[in-house]
Each structure stands twice: as C-alpha cells, then as structure tokens.
Amino acid sequence: MFENLYVPDNIKNTLSLSVENNKISHAYLFCGKDEKTVAAAAEEFAKAVLCKNAHKPCNECSSCKKSDFGSNPDIIKIFPQGASISIKQIKQDLIKTIKMLPYESDKKIYIVYNADTMQKPAQNSLLKTLEEANNYAIIILCAASKNSFYPTILSRCQTYDFTEYVQNEKVADIVFKTLECAARDDYEALMEGCHVLSEENFSDVLMQISSALRDIMAYSLSKNKNIIINKAKTDKIIRMSEIYNTDKLKKTVDYIYDIRINASANRKLIIESIFLYLGI
Ligand SMILES: [Zn+2]
Structure with missing residues (x-):
C-alpha cells in the first residue's frame, strides 16, 4: 500500500498492518500540508479496506477497479461546496446515508476532503455520528492540519500527521x-x-x-x-x-x-x- 505515495514509513506500516489484520478504526484524521498526498493516501487506504483479495489493494478485483475509476458505491466522497463543508452536507451526504448498509462490501467509507473547513455546527453534527459508530462505516477526514478541529472530534479519530515527515x-x-x-x-x-x-x-x-x-x-x-x-x-x-x-x-x-x-x-x-x- 502507498507504494507510489510519499507517505512516512511509520504511517505506511501502521495502516498496512491494520488493513492486513482487519483492525480498522471507525474514524481517521489524515492531515498534512501536501493536500494531494493526504487525499491520495485516504483514497488508497479506502481502496485497500474494500479490496476482496489477500494482498490489499490488489488493483485487480472488481472493488479495486471501481475504486480506481471513482465509481465504488461504498466509497462516498464529500468535497466542500463553496468555501467549506457545511452542516447541510454533513446531514445529507453523511448522516442520512450512514445507517444504510454497504452496497457491495462489508464496509463503506466516507472521505471528507478539506474537513478543516467545517465550522462549529458541522463539526457538532459530525461529532454525534462519530459517537454513534456502527460496525461497517468508516469516516476519513482529510485536512491540512488538526488545529481546526474540536478536541472532542480529535478524541474520536485515529490521527495521522503526514506533515513533518x-x-x-x-x-x-x-x-x-x-x-x-x-x-x-x-x-x-x-x-x-x-x-x-x-x-x-x-x-x-x-x-x-x-x-x-x-x-x-x-x-x-x-x-x-x-x-x-x-x-x-x-x-x-x-x-x-x-x-x-x-x-x-x-x-x-x-x-x-x-x-x-x-x-x-x-x-x-x-x-x-x-x-x-x-x-x-
Ligand atoms: Zn482488490
């Protein structure tokens, strides 16, 4: 995993092991100044979690192929509409659908890009969801830094900071x-x-x-x-x-x-x- 990405070795190893051993957390925060790398790492991680073969991601199974094409129904991507991720988006795109079972896999993954643009109402709304985790939904927040999040959000997420390395x-x-x-x-x-x-x-x-x-x-x-x-x-x-x-x-x-x-x-x-x- 992460073979073509500039991801620190310790993060690479920890996340690869968690995928191999199927020990996936309910929520992650991937942060770092290199926005593209952080987003690409979130997408690769999501692909690996959903991959159907032993060597994850295999890049060959139907799930991996759909992930590469951006058409995997169990990966839901949420981008800011305008300057920020609004409470409306969190409610409609995340909270409303998170209770539905995955379509094809046993997990479904939400990737929230530029999650540090969420204002207080959006963060509060997300927090409730993080507190009521189910066993198939995984949320990955991508952000430039963790400083914009409330400690209550941070305490619910496994945080990986790509910046310093x-x-x-x-x-x-x-x-x-x-x-x-x-x-x-x-x-x-x-x-x-x-x-x-x-x-x-x-x-x-x-x-x-x-x-x-x-x-x-x-x-x-x-x-x-x-x-x-x-x-x-x-x-x-x-x-x-x-x-x-x-x-x-x-x-x-x-x-x-x-x-x-x-x-x-x-x-x-x-x-x-x-x-x-x-x-x-
Ligand atoms: Zn695969």
Missing part, C-alpha cells in the same frame, strides 16, 4: 531514485529527477544528496549495515556501493560542500552538475 522523505526518495538513474546512465530520468529536486528546498536537497553519498561511501568501505543513516534505503545503498567508486563519491561530497558555501547560481544546473559529476 513528508517533505524530507519525499526529497530522500527522489534523491535515491536519481542516484540510481545516474548509476545506470539513464540521463532522461536523471534530468527529470533533477528538475523535481530543483523545486524542493535547496539546502534540504544538498543535505540529502550528501547524506546519501556518505552512506554509499561508508558502506562501501566498511560493509557494515549498522553504519547506514538512511536505513529505509539500505538495499539501494548496498546496490549502489557496488557501482560507485569511493574516490568519486568523496570528490562529489567535497564539490557539494563548495557549492553550499557559494550557492548563487541556477539551482537546477547545480543539482544536475552534482549528478553528472558523479557520473561513472
């Missing part, structure tokens, strides 16, 4: 993918990776490249996995330690150090030059 893990993922492209001389993918990185925070990007190169170099010299900082990338680091030459890695790290002192030029060109410099 998403940014750095996203940068790490792209850096490692781009390093792999450089290792196999796939210049087209390498340039694409550099382009994506040039839009992220520049000092985070340089820091992450240095840390990745440091890990490859350290493993290459010691053959000791415990020395690796980017633990989640251990397999990639081991693979790349067999390809990259340690002298070249060391020179590239020095090169990045010089750039950091003197970074006024075009950032995309700088990032490209690092990966090209590393070329084997």
